Amino acid sequence: EDKVVQSPLSLVVHEGDTVTLNCSYEVTNFRSLLWYKQEKKAPTFLFMLTSSGIEKKSGRLSSILDKKELFSILNITATQTGDSAIYLCAKTDSNYQLIWGAGTKLIIKP
Amino acid sequence: SAVISQKPSRDICQRGTSLTIQCQVDSQVTMMFWYRQQPGQSLTLIATANQGSEATYESGFVIDKFPISRPNLTFSTLTVSNMSPEDSSIYLCSVAASGANTGELFFGEGSRLTVL
Numbered sequence: 001e002d003k004v005v006q007s008p009l010s011l012v013v014h015e016g017d018t019v020t021l022n023c024s025y026e027v028t029n030f031r032s033l034l035w036y037k038q039e040k041k042a043p044t045f046l047f048m049l050t051s052s053g054i055e056k057k058s059g060r061l062s063s064i065l066d067k068k069e070l071f072s073i074l075n076i077t078a079t080q081t082g083d084s085a086i087y088l089c090a091k092t093d094s095n096y097q098l099i100w101g102a103g104t105k106l107i108i109k110p
Numbered sequence: 111s112a113v114i115s116q117k118p119s120r121d122i123c124q125r126g127t128s129l130t131i132q133c134q135v136d137s138q139v140t141m142m143f144w145y146r147q148q149p150g151q152s153l154t155l156i157a158t159a160n161q162g163s164e165a166t167y168e169s170g171f172v173i174d175k176f177p178i179s180r181p182n183l184t185f186s187t188l189t190v191s192n193m194s195p196e197d198s199s200i201y202l203c204s205v206a207a208s209g210a211n212t213g214e215l216f217f218g219e220g221s222r223l224t225v226l
Binding site: 034040041042043044045048088090096097098100101102103 | 151152153154155200202206207214215216217218219220222
């Protein structure tokens, strides 16, 4: 069964810390890897990764894909309380179907 | 990007009743997707709504329970029929980013449904 596994499932850190969230996937029909942030109800798009080793960056957030080892990481530096959210990763296959991970619940304590 | 308006934002319903969720997009889109997110779980695709044809349902979801309408390219509804407490979830509609088949989705604000 095609699946996406995120770790850790939850994480509590203090403001200013750096966090690394992990997402591993199975290789079947891989097209791209997506990261989303879900604060209340609606997920918002963060990154799309298709090529290995090319870092995508947006402010304090960055992400990279390793297609050989079949994983991606999302880094958040100098965390703020506003970074508290569930971070979802999803894989798209050759039919552009999304397979979602269970998410990492990140809590930033002031 | 696409702006998606979804309503109701939340509702509390009685067991056995039905509720229709509406999703309005500010631009024409070919496919609209309906997701369910049960408490503490990730997103599960219910169905893909195509204009002018019947929705395509994922395994475990049936039209009798989740009828979908797609009367035009900017609007869709999802009905949750004969509700039970197990249907308590966030229901999200989404559309794909235009211009590229990347899998990137834009989401409505979601409808939080509680069934008593």
